[in-house]
Amino acid sequence: MDAPLAVRARGITKSFGDVVALDGVDFDVAPGRIHGLVGPNGAGKTTLLGLLLGLAVADEGELEVFGTPVGRAPAGVAGFVDGPGLYPSLTARQNLAALAALGGHSADPGAVLDEVGLADVADDRVRGFSLGMRQRLGLAAALLTEPRLLVLDEPANGLDPAGKKHVHGVLDRLVAAGTTVVLSSHRMDDLEALCAEVTILATGRVVFTGPPAKLTAENAELAYRLRTSDPAAARRVLAQTRGITQEQAARHDTDVLVIRARIPALDELVRRLVQDGVAVRELAPVVSPLEAAFLALTEQGSTR
Template sequence: MDAPLAVRARGITKCFGDVVALDGIDFDVAPGRIHGLAGPNGAGKTTLLGLLLSLAVADEGRLEILGAPVGRALTAPDGVSGFVDGPGLYPSLTARQNLAALAKLGGHPVGDVLEQVGLADVADDRVRGFSLGMRQRLGLAAALLTSPRLLVLDEPANGLDPAGKKHVHGVLERLAAAGTAVVLSSHRMDDLEALCTEVTILATGRVAFTGPLAELSAENGELEYRLRTSDPAAARRVIEETRASIVPPEPRTDPEVLLVRAKVPALDELVRRLVHTGVAVRELAPVVSPLEAAFLALTGQEALR
């Protein structure tokens, strides 16, 4: 038999007084998947993560975690771990002491989790001297103590430098490959694109989209691209002969860069014609990534060029 879904939510509603934080949320997370959660501030992401960690209970709807229905008790099911709004740590204790205290409470060994998150060299340093990124990694280490089957993380890449982010991404990818489901909230579209196989986008407490990332950033949307070539004048003439269009430049724009608006098939045609004409393409990149463009459209926001 197939393993049960790590998360199955149907009609989840949560209110705080007159404020509807979640309004009929449906979404699924399968084992071994990294599921992104995105949305503007106030969209309901933190509330939903709190429900997954049993920090609150839904007013309406049905929530199943690791195949078991979630009741009214504020107790996280076995196999679930993570943090919301940053990890809770003891600043006067060292990283190792923090983990030892948590491990003792849950009856778990500390093991090599500090090595896994790249903090072995600072294991005996007090947490009060840690940077934001180091605290995030220590919070991840604490979440790994229980060998979770569902890992819930709120902005895990906050404060991480490029090396730290790459390290954390590797940890999460290895966990997913071993069967752990990961739900992570992030405002950074590049993190979601790099990590997630699927995403749920919330807007004003409702699901604007949930499903595979490839479906969200489908190639039928018209986007703006930065185009730098060996011959801008010739490139402009070629563009006028295709289904692409030139976006009027803004002040202080590099004169060698053309902004082109096109769907992917038209962009492919443009590249073929440029090459056939002998114009070298030195740069071709979306001004806003396909995922970010879809996010902005679904949430009713505008991109800043």
Template sequence: MDAPVVVRARGITKCFGDVVALDGVELDVTAGRIHGLVGPNGAGKTTLLGLLLGLAVADEGRLEILGTPVGRAPAAPDGVAGFVDGPGLYPALTARQNLAALVALRGRGAPAAGIDDVLEQVGLTDVAGDRVRGFSLGMRQRLGLAAALLAKPRLLVLDEPANGLDPAGKNHVHGVLDRLAAEGTAVVLSSHRMDDLEALCTEVTILATGRVVFSGPPAKLSAENRELDYRLRTSDVVAARRLAGETRGLRLVDGGDARRDADVLVVRAPVPVLDELVARIVRADVAVRELAPVVSPLEAAFLALTGPREAGR
């Protein structure tokens, strides 16, 4: 059975004066998926996230969230939580007090067990009694995620959630998001970190100047972005270079890594040609010690599809 569609956007257009922030955007987000938004600064990512959170309304188009058509007044249906441009927090209050204040503003009692649970989920239990003014950027991001989790959202919307996180914090947040998706929550997040998006997302949408230039699984980008540069480290760089030169459809690239590392080649080829080269190297009894894209498929597609251009937020 197909997962239900949590967000359905059709022809969404949003302008700020003469600036077209979103131009006919189409977007589908299904339950249990993590959907990434990618784009250069000013591409419209924050504007789109704001629409999903009910902070603004579209000028044109149709938007449904959790099966409910979004009206002409800024509002989000129950079951939607998240933040854009960083979470709003009270710096003079502790982490626990911030969450208790949020629950009180929603008109409900403050369940201490629930607050403690979300603090544990995001790894802030040890600093729950500390004032937020002393928190790092990454700690504030995690507290913002904890605040969103209090609402037990069916749609979680996050703007740069990994901003300021150290590797341990990033892994912690990734684990939380993966678990939420496994439990059926739809997650929409923006990020400039391609490694985060590739590790987390089952689908990505690339925006450029307010328009969708790609939407689909990250794996599809490898097929559409035919040639990539790959770092190839072997036990015999001379033999590898000779075999690469004899492989049709492949080019040797004078990359910086190759100049620094004597045993590294940088080659440009589509995946089938690269597979052929690796097979030939192995048959020649040369060990392949490393093979990795110099730029990830997602980042390569991002650069190819967006390019240097002026953009409005």
């Protein structure tokens, strides 16, 4: 018998007065993976994460975690939405000790603080913490419970590059040990780096779910920066390659061509440039492929 999905949602609907936050959402998360949940503000991400954490219940539909219907405070699930709840007058260590005592958890607060990179400030009061430090302390609080499912709302908020790298490492290690992670983020680079699959919501409905590579391949005609050894020759090749359009380049860098194409046309362009002896020195998306696909899909979803 196959192992149950980490999350299985069917026909989830949730309204707040006249506002429909979720409108018949189906949502599956495989165990032992990081699944990204993305969408514009008001798309329903936080509502769905709140349902997973048992902070609210759906008006209609079925929601299961590891095969068990979700109720209030579901077992084996931890995390935060809208930022972690912390005691500002207590130190980081005292915050975790209080939470451990309330929940009956035996995990060592010091070890958890070390895992998220806060050992050096363990005895500092939380009121002086930056946003990024609070996010990492919220992650530490969730790890106290040793959850099977970790639910995080914008965990990279306020993190500097070093902090983000550290948190990514923590999440990767958790998943390698069998934990499942569902996270929301507006940072497409985080999603591309971390997630095996993403689900995109728009106006409370799912408009895409699957691997990021599938999303970008199916939906994105991207703009690319192209720098070559011979811009004039590159322009001649561009004019002879079907499926590629040239856009206005930045005025301060006339050697860079900005082109728009799908992957097959881009492959053909590179082949022709090399064949004509033109070296390709840079070929990179102007924006993240996932971001371009996200914008295309959510704009379509908002007009339904």
